[in-house]
Amino acid sequence: MDESLLAKLIPLRERIDQIDAQILDLLNHRALTAQQVGDAKHAHHEHSPVLRPERESQVIRALQEKNSGPMPSGAISSIWTEIMSACRGLEQALVVSYLGPAGSFSEQAAFEHFGHSVSSLPCPSFDEVFRAVQSGSAQVGMVPVENSTEGAVNRTLDLLRESNVDIIGEHSILIRHCLMTRSGNMDGVTKVMAHPQALAQCQGWLNAHHPSIAREPVSSNAEAARLAAIDPTIAGIASDAAAQTWGLQVVSQGIQDDPHNRTRFLAIGQLKTLPSGRDKTSLILAVSNEAGAVYKMLAPFSTNGVSMTRFESRPARTGDWEYYFYVDVEGHQLDPSVKRALAELKAQCAFFKILGSYPCQ
Numbered sequence: 609m610d611e612s613l614l615a616k617l618i619p620l621r622e623r624i625d626q627i628d629a630q631i632l633d634l635l636n637h638r639a640l641t642a643q644q645v646g647d648a649k650h651a652h653h654e655h656s657p658v659l660r661p662e663r664e665s666q667v668i669r670a671l672q673e674k675n676s677g678p679m680p681s682g683a684i685s686s687i688w689t690e691i692m693s694a695c696r697g698l699e700q701a702l703v704v705s706y707l708g709p710a711g712s713f714s715e716q717a718a719f720e721h722f723g724h725s726v727s728s729l730p731c732p733s734f735d736e737v738f739r740a741v742q743s744g745s746a747q748v749g750m751v752p753v754e755n756s757t758e759g760a761v762n763r764t765l766d767l768l769r770e771s772n773v774d775i776i777g778e779h780s781i782l783i784r785h786c787l788m789t790r791s792g793n794m795d796g797v798t799k800v801m802a803h804p805q806a807l808a809q810c811q812g813w814l815n816a817h818h819p820s821i822a823r824e825p826v827s828s829n830a831e832a833a834r835l836a837a838i839d840p841t842i843a844g845i846a847s848d849a850a851a852q853t854w855g856l857q858v859v860s861q862g863i864q865d866d867p868h869n870r871t872r873f874l875a876i877g878q879l880k881t882l883p884s885g886r887d888k889t890s891l892i893l894a895v896s897n898e899a900g901a902v903y904k905m906l907a908p909f910s911t912n913g914v915s916m917t918r919f920e921s922r923p924a925r926t927g928d929w930e931y932y933f934y935v936d937v938e939g940h941q942l943d944p945s946v947k948r949a950l951a952e953l954k955a956q957c958a959f960f961k962i963l964g965s966y967p968c969q
């Protein structure tokens with residue numbers, strides 16, 4: 609390195625070393641304090657949950673508001689997610705279930721949301737993710753609920769209705785699909801494998817670039833990568849991380865038809881999240897199949913000044929054109945206006961289920 613540059617860098621790097629030592633001291637101070645919080649919770653009740661999603665959101669939002677830069681707001685969120693993950697890990701190891709294997713987008717969402725100081729439990733299906741949370745073998749799970757190109761993830765919607773887990777958070781990620789093989793080219797490849805949603809999100813690109821190669825759906829993209837790693841006739845569509853995990857070479861990057869392709873994931877668990885100050889409530893409603901019933905069903909939201917942010921229908925499978933409506937509203941179920949609207953809905957709907965109130969991302 610150039611002598612004059614080095615002369616400038618040496619004192620600056622010494623300063624960085626001093627700052628890092630101070631940060632380390634403060635981090636350990638924070639970790640000890642979090643351990644005391646853990647002890648207090650445990651002393652109060654043996655099963656007091658260590659994870660408090662509303663508190664974690666409040667900590668991050670308060671720091672983002674206080675932040676005067678140049679540290680970017682997104683960096684504040686990812687740094688403190690990891691700090692709180694490590695502190696939480698000292699209180700108790702959090703087991704997170706998600707659709708595996710390693711390298712899946714669900715794993716990425718789980719780590720981004722809960723940080724890396726967790727124990728991961730990759731599962732072979734969404735049903736298993738829910739089952740793990742319900743049985744207690746995982747405290748929390750991460751499941752995709754909607755994609756900006758392909759819409760709702762129907763199995764997740766059905767499992768939310770059938771199981772009794774709560775939604776405790778949401779996390780949306782940009783989905784960048786890559787085509788990958790063992791060799792890094794498509795010589796000898798006879799099949800492209802991926803999760804059906806990923807095949808759908810890349811169909812335009814596949815039609816244009818590999819129209820004659822067969823497409824085969826598998827349980828997850830990371831599973832496609834795992835299969836491609838053992839069979840040179842298979843190309844997988846998955847994330848960059850999956851290519852690294854399974855030792856594959858990327859043939860083409862960013863092959864999704866929509867460059868803004870995003871998937872929203874839900875964090876699920878068996879705990880009630882308290883108001884964080886900026887929350888959402890998700891519920892499922894159904895009314896009898898009569899003219900005007902849906903219109904009437906939604907009236908309690910507007911009369912109580914509650915904003916609806918999502919409305920999705922799912923056939924009730926009665927063969928009678930009846931539907932379950934998945935509704936998201938702004939606010940927490942303990943907020944007075946939301947509480948009033950929910951009480952009115954409960955009184956008038958044929959089916960009513962609160963899936964949870966949780967901090968908005």
Ligand SMILES: O=C(O)C(=O)C[C@]1(C(=O)O)C=C[C@@H](O)C=C1
Nearest residue numbers: 642645658659660663692695696
């Ligand atoms: O405040 C708490 O309840 C804590 O346990 C501390 C802490 C943190 O590190 O700030 C850790 C875990 C919880 O999910 C929330 C916050």
